[in-house]
Amino acid sequence: MALMLLRGMSTPISFRSSTGLFFTVLRPRLARFTTRVESAQATEAKAAAKSIQLATKEASEQKLQGFEAIIGIETHVQLSTVTKAFCSCPYNYGSQPNSTICPTCMGHPGTLPVLNEKVVECAVKLGLALNCEISMTSKFDRKQYFYPDLPKGYQISQFDIPIAKKGYVDLDLPVEFGGGHRKFGITRVHMEEDAGKLLHSESGSYSQVDLNRAGVPLLEIVSEPDMRTGIEAAEYGAELQRIVRYLGVSNGNMQEGSLRCDVNVSVRPVGQSEFGTKVEIKNMNSFSEINRAIDYEISRQILLHKEGQADQIVQETRLWDESSQKTFTMRKKEGLADYRYFPEPDLPEVVLTTDYIDEISKSMPELPEAKRRRYENMGLSMQDVLFLANDDNVAHFFDSTLEHGADAKLACNWIMGDIAAYLKNEKLSIDETKLTPLELSELIASIKNGIISGKIGKEILVELISKGGTVKGVIEEKDLVQIADPAAIEAMVDKVIADNPKQLEQYRAGKTKLQGFFAGQVMKASKGKANPVLLNKILGEKLNAN
Amino acid sequence: MLSAAASTIPRLRLAAQPRSRLPSSGSHWLRPFSSATHVTTPAAAAGAGSLEPPDLPRLANAARISLSRQEAEEFEPKIRQVVDWFGQLQAVDLESIEPSLRAGTAAGSSLREDKPETFVNRDAIVEAIPSYDDPYIKVPRVLNKE
Numbered sequence: 001m002a003l004m005l006l007r008g009m010s011t012p013i014s015f016r017s018s019t020g021l022f023f024t025v026l027r028p029r030l031a032r033f034t035t036r037v038e039s040a041q042a043t044e045a046k047a048a049a050k051s052i053q054l055a056t057k058e059a060s061e062q063k064l065q066g067f068e069a070i071i072g073i074e075t076h077v078q079l080s081t082v083t084k085a086f087c088s089c090p091y092n093y094g095s096q097p098n099s100t101i102c103p104t105c106m107g108h109p110g111t112l113p114v115l116n117e118k119v120v121e122c123a124v125k126l127g128l129a130l131n132c133e134i135s136m137t138s139k140f141d142r143k144q145y146f147y148p149d150l151p152k153g154y155q156i157s158q159f160d161i162p163i164a165k166k167g168y169v170d171l172d173l174p175v176e177f178g179g180g181h182r183k184f185g186i187t188r189v190h191m192e193e194d195a196g197k198l199l200h201s202e203s204g205s206y207s208q209v210d211l212n213r214a215g216v217p218l219l220e221i222v223s224e225p226d227m228r229t230g231i232e233a234a235e236y237g238a239e240l241q242r243i244v245r246y247l248g249v250s251n252g253n254m255q256e257g258s259l260r261c262d263v264n265v266s267v268r269p270v271g272q273s274e275f276g277t278k279v280e281i282k283n284m285n286s287f288s289e290i291n292r293a294i295d296y297e298i299s300r301q302i303l304l305h306k307e308g309q310a311d312q313i314v315q316e317t318r319l320w321d322e323s324s325q326k327t328f329t330m331r332k333k334e335g336l337a338d339y340r341y342f343p344e345p346d347l348p349e350v351v352l353t354t355d356y357i358d359e360i361s362k363s364m365p366e367l368p369e370a371k372r373r374r375y376e377n378m379g380l381s382m383q384d385v386l387f388l389a390n391d392d393n394v395a396h397f398f399d400s401t402l403e404h405g406a407d408a409k410l411a412c413n414w415i416m417g418d419i420a421a422y423l424k425n426e427k428l429s430i431d432e433t434k435l436t437p438l439e440l441s442e443l444i445a446s447i448k449n450g451i452i453s454g455k456i457g458k459e460i461l462v463e464l465i466s467k468g469g470t471v472k473g474v475i476e477e478k479d480l481v482q483i484a485d486p487a488a489i490e491a492m493v494d495k496v497i498a499d500n501p502k503q504l505e506q507y508r509a510g511k512t513k514l515q516g517f518f519a520g521q522v523m524k525a526s527k528g529k530a531n532p533v534l535l536n537k538i539l540g541e542k543l544n545a546n
Numbered sequence: 547m548l549s550a551a552a553s554t555i556p557r558l559r560l561a562a563q564p565r566s567r568l569p570s571s572g573s574h575w576l577r578p579f580s581s582a583t584h585v586t587t588p589a590a591a592a593g594a595g596s597l598e599p600p601d602l603p604r605l606a607n608a609a610r611i612s613l614s615r616q617e618a619e620e621f622e623p624k625i626r627q628v629v630d631w632f633g634q635l636q637a638v639d640l641e642s643i644e645p646s647l648r649a650g651t652a653a654g655s656s657l658r659e660d661k662p663e664t665f666v667n668r669d670a671i672v673e674a675i676p677s678y679d680d681p682y683i684k685v686p687r688v689l690n691k692e
Contacts, residue, residue: 081660082660082661082662083660083661083662083663088658088661088662088663089662089663089664089665090662090664096681097681097682098672098681098682098683099668099681100664101665101668101671102665102671103665103671106671108671108674114656114657114658115656115657115658116657116658116659116660117657117658117659117660118660120657144608146610147688148683148685148688198688199682200687200688201687204687205687206684206686206687207684207685207686207687207688208679208682208683208684208685209682209683209684209685210681210682210683211683338604338608340608347656348656
């Protein structure tokens with residue numbers, strides 16, 4: 001309990017400072033694309049894989065020296081409600097500064113907060129998805145601090161009675177990091193409001209405030225200190241992102257600050273029961289940055305331990321600097337901040353009924369963990385499973401394709417291969433293309449039934465995904481039906497053999513490798529439409545005739 | 547779906563049982579703190595659950611109020627009286643009374659639909675901002691403070 005409270009209390013500083021930082025690193029237009037690419041996360045992971053693996057390797061080598069790291073994460077998720085938590089102001093990322101404000105979120109005297117019902121719904125959904133106990137009655141508290149991004153002088157949050165607690169999350173580590181299943185504890189999930197954005201002027205003589213974001217609903221998710229490596233922490237964050245996206249409670253976009261992770265890292269000699277001094281790290285804008293920042297921090301702390309300078313590890317907040325791949329001191333913590341929590345007198349307690357919770361339970365979508373286990377049971381490899389379940393749009397597309405009768409492995413191969421490559425090139429998500437699950441299933445069936453060859457299939461896919469239409473339509477329009485008439489193939493074979501007497505002579509002299517040359521010539525003559533099995537059978541018979 | 551469910555949320559339980567059932571409630575626990583003579587030995591009155599005496603410099607700092615040493619000395623007994631008055635509540639026997647998180651409000655009616663409504667008089671809000679640097683609110687430099 002004490003631990004929980006301490007962590008609850010250590011949050012607001014984090015969320016305040018990240019506010020400013022996030023703003024300085026914003027790349028609004030780019031963000032859209034970055035996210036998409038990230039959502040096909042395998043690509044991102046691979047790009048960074050080399051350096052991550054190096055860092056992981058370094059960290060693990062040092063871990064062999066008898067130390068272990070303890071990692072806990074606080075995650076803020078901004079909810080994608082239409083309006084703010086306690087007033088009816090709409091919120092849209094990127095709006096004109098100070099355009100969506102009202103006396104309530106501006107903290108004017110005499111205004112009263114009224115809780116948005118959607119916030120409760122999102123909190124219960126996420127609580128259930130994280131296998132938490134849901135509090136039938138919870139309340140809001142005021143967390144006091146003075147800072148210009150929070151006009152009221154306090155943040156409405158939940159302190160001693162969060163809406164959900166004592167849960168866990170299951171995940172599978174990526175195959176390229178050695179794989180493995182993990183279960184990490186969730187301490188609590190609580191509702192609170194976001195602060196505005198602070199900008200610091202170039203000259204540094206004053207600061208600017210945009211209060212559009214003040215009062216936007218957040219869910220804070222506090223993990224148990226169950227993670228031991230950077231990759232475990234990064235995957236925990238990625239799993240939370242998948243869950244909030246599957247649930248539709250948040251866009252989970254790290255670049256926009258809709259999902260922010262503050263990580264606590266400490267190191268201790270193996271066998272020691274008490275934790276080492278914990279250091280908080282911020283300013284990580286992707287999961288691979290989380291991974292590298294943590295592994296760097298672990299190495300830094302272990303080195304200090306080994307050099308007998310463990311006392312140099314102090315409770316502080318450090319910032320990850322992506323360009324130098326290091327963490328730097330932002331500020332030392334001078335004791336615990338005194339937030340003087342007390343019950344928010346302007347809001348009644350939040351009372352839930354079992355009917356309400358049951359109804360939300362029933363409306364829950366299939367979650368990433370359930371999806372992964374289901375895909376695994378279809379016989380797909382873990383690599384396939386993780387790819388498909390990573391993005392709920394992709395998973396949904398895959399599931400619909402199967403509903404139209406396609407074979408799981410074949411559908412998976414198309415999605416992970418040609419389709420993923422196209423999406424990456426065009427920076428699109430799967431639901432933004434013209435390809436439908438029905439047509440993908442038709443395409444797979446057409447190849448399976450021998451109507452078209454696999455090679456032609458790839459050409460048709462490009463057509464479907466960029467221009468739309470149906471498999472049947474494209475086949476007819478471009479006259480792509482596979483030639484499976486033995487007489488027609490025989491005629492082409494005869495002609496190719498007649499046209500290449502020299503090669504025929506060499507073949508018959510023992511250079512049988514030349515069958516490939518003949519096959520290629522026939523295929524070319526058929527414009528790729530000859531049934532390859534039939535072609536090779538007939539060609540073999542003809543070449544070996546005599 | 548949520549609004550339907552919300553409307554079925556039961557009315558909040560009464561925060562406390564009717565006062566007549568409160569043992570030892572009497573009139574003394576509502577005694578105003580202004581009569582200083584009544585609270586000369588409040589700690590004793592509050593019993594085991596008495597509250598800690600106030601730490602004036604800390605409170606002043608937390609409230610961002612500058613107090614001179616003399617002012618702090620003057621305020622200390624006054625604040626102590628307030629705290630001690632609340633301390634007397636500790637003596638109330640709450641055995642067999644179900645805890646209440648909040649004072650009573652009808653819970654079902656307290657939620658709002660997620661429907662946007664743009665505040666119409668934005669000009670008045672902007673006008674009320676002490677230092678406005680269109681489109682931002684201008685505040686003293688805060689980077690690296692703390």
